[in-house]
Amino acid sequence: MYFTGVIIAVGTFLTIGIWHPIVIKTEYHWGTRPWWLYLLVGIACLVAALFIENTILSSIVGVFGASALWGIGELFDQRKRVLKGWFPKNPKRLADYEDPSDTGR
16 A cells, blocks of 8 residues: 555645644734745745655645745735734734734735
């Protein structure tokens, strides 16, 4: 039996699951300002995946990079969810939420 596909599927599931709380915590503590870190991590992981010979590891690193890039949009969407009251505002950053038309970019 070959477990490569199952291992990649589980790794993908876990990676996406890891990024969900990372996005929430990032927005809570720092707002949308660190979006560029997500960009750097995403690009670095995708480039690294090109040079990793092991199929499973290359796939997981690539998925992690793609999830980081997807996380940029989710970071800005998370801000909108906070403004709607679906998630708590950081009381130390209330000034960041004063203008709802501002996306934080």
